[in-house]
Amino acid sequence: MSATDGAEPSVSSSNGQVPVDALAAAGLAEVEAHTPILELAAIRAAYGQIQVLHGVSLKVFRGETVVLLGANGAGKTTTISVMSGQMTPTAGDYLLAGRRVNGAAPDALARIGVCTIPEGRGVFPNLTVTENLLMASYGGTPAARIKDQAFELFPRLAERRNQAAGTMSGGEQQMLALARGLVTNPAILILDEISMGLAPIIVDELYSYVARIARSGVSIVIVEQFAHRALAIADRAYIMAHGSVTAEGDPADMEAVLQASYLGSGH
């Protein structure tokens, strides 16, 4: 592979050195209370030669909902790519339940319970709704259970079960993507801008589902532009700018920080 190829986030292949198997055996959710279930320690990441993350550190404790905020291009999606295994950090440690998993493949992470809903609808457009749900069963949950629960939670999906996912409305597609996070019982759910391009009323609906997942004890990382919506259900928040974390605290404080910076930059 040449240097330029690195400019596209490549799907790293799974290789044995990463202790994800041990994690799968131990169970991600069984982490002790004082150990973060997910931790990024001084993570650096780059697209080819272009350094994008300059030492991002954040922690997510078990059952916590954490929001990651920041302007366009701050590096939020890149941070999430590291968490999902789509990018391997160039430096720093990525820890799950206290174990270093740098370089683990996304499919390996998905199978141990790291469920990522990527930016811009993580569905397969040419597959039907049912088939999309069937694919979620690769994480280990039986296909029948996934389907039953998803259709019960989202009656709208049940109506469209044989429709190609790509022909559904944006909100419906996002529901389908979210259904995977909802019914596969992940240990960690990572959501990148699920509200992107959707009407506020749909966003409200989606967030009510997210709140429900949060109450069930799943640890959640949310990246959002609609800061207000996300902060309402968050336990803690981080603010990112230019590839590093610039502030961290409880949602109310962070909202204040955001407001100040928006005002400062003329918004």
Added chain:
Amino acid sequence: MDVKEILQLVVIGVAMGSAYAIAASGLVVTYTTSGIFNFAHGAIGMLSSFLYWQLTVQDGWPVWLSVIVVVLGFGPAVGAIIEFGIVRGLRGSSLATRIVVTIALMVFAMGLATNIWQGQSASLPGFFPDADPVRFLDVALSVHQVIVIVCALTVAVGLRFFLFRTRVGTAMRAVVDSPATASLNGIKPDVVSQLSWAIGAGLAALAGVLIGPMLQLEAFALTFLVINAYAAAVVGRLRSLPMTFVGAVGLGLFINLVPYVVEHIGFLSSALDGWRYQPALPAVFLFIVLMLIKDSSLRGARPTRARTMRVPTFTESVLGSAGVIAFTIVVAQFLSNDTLNRLQLGFGVGVVGLSLVLLTGYGGQVSLGQMGFAGVGAFAMLKFGGASGNPLGLLAAFALAAPVGALVAIPALRVRGLYLALTTMAFAQFMDETVFRHEGVFGSTSNALGRLSIFGVSTDGDKAYLVTVVTVLCLLSIGVLALRRSRYGRVLTGMRDSELASATLGIDPRAVKLVTFALSAGIAGVGGALMAMANEGAAAEQFALVQSLPVLLIVVVGGVGMVTSAFSGGLALGLMSIVGKQVDISNLDLLLTGVAAVGLSRSPEGWGVGLADQVTRIVPTSRRFAFLPGRPAPQPEPVDEVTPADVTRPSGVRAGGLV
């Protein structure tokens, strides 16, 4: 009109089409899941035919066991190995590299087969050769033909079921849709892709076992038979399995009915008298299909960022050329006539390779048919230069090949990427099978072609002629580099990076493409003329389709963006032919290209680029010798790439998927 005769042809056409359908569906399965169009698909079928023949006819294995070993063992294993060893390394590489690697495999397989089963042009019995033919609609069908049709239907239904009704099959379609999302779902894209290659190659093997008995068992013919499968797959836009089946059966009918029609229509049969048009029918079919399909943003045209190499200045290219020529003059004194002749041929092909530096390296268009243009050049040389070696013959070669290139470029204005490569391949096959073999072109007896005689100085001697070939290569390289530095060259590379962006700047991409194609064909024509003069006579075999393929290979291996690849490629071909003669391995060059394929998947931009990097590291720019390739130009900041394909393709649904 004899209804019964027509019915018989239709039934045979359907049986043949069924075999193509099996091959073509395998091609579609691998292409959609990996984005690699497997040119070696036919070669896998060919090897399977031979292996099956070896097992049954030679070693006396029972048929059922041989079928299992070949179709369920050998084929899938080859597919899985190719996926693991080569395809994985090609993610994100350029179209030229992706095409060339499987072509290298194809060429390698042909070399392998001709070595293992040397000169064996045996025939393979079909299934149940002694059984009575089946009568259907008053037409007799051999049991083998019935089995072929049944197999095709089974494969069609089976693939449909597998892809739509099983979890693994659905996962395969999911990976086609979005590999990234698939892995976020816990699917291992590598495993799925490997499985699809195993299935695809298994289908190729099945097709080989079924087609082998319908034809003569001959390595090249069986390999190129799969051009037929390409044609069928293109009907399905390389994506839709049902349309691929339709295309395959349509092709089977086309091949069988056209000769009947021609025979019965007076003026057609007299017009085509003396032309071997039948072998070119699949190419004609492919050409027609390519002309008919609408080129929406085809997946073959996925843009990639190519590295831009520093272009040597005029002084540098002249000094470098002088050095190369001087070196050749000195070395030529120590070489035997046979060695000299092989080098002449090698550098003659190098000139054809130079035409690809312009077309593919600078212009980003891939042609697999440059030998078709080279043959046109040789023809011109024969007619204008003749025995006298008039240098104007070279000019004529350019002048005749260039318009032919422009003609072929007309579909290029419509299709892009992979489809263009297939178009040029169809063209080369047509020239090879039909035009060059016509009596009136190169003549049946050996035609006397004198080597160049420049201002009365003859280059008849082998030393002198080698120097002449190298000199012409140098002069053309200087010209190509000058073009690259000109406004036209900047437009050309700009277009390679973004056709859309260039169009918005007021450049007409079609005009630029047409000119590029014509210039490139002209250069290839000169190369063909030089090759013919090296042999002191032009022959169809020199310009066969199979000769076109290594040309692209050698320049891509050498780094298709640099003129030096024409030199290294020419030298490599010459040396391979010399070594091949020493060690007495037939088709050594074909075998060595397999090595090149593996190498390329490790260094997709060609070894030459890697070498250039090393040189720049060791020798500071200011002190570098003029003829060394330059350091890659500084990379522009990679911004979020908005490519024309992204703009034109709605981000939601990609029509089709693997259906």
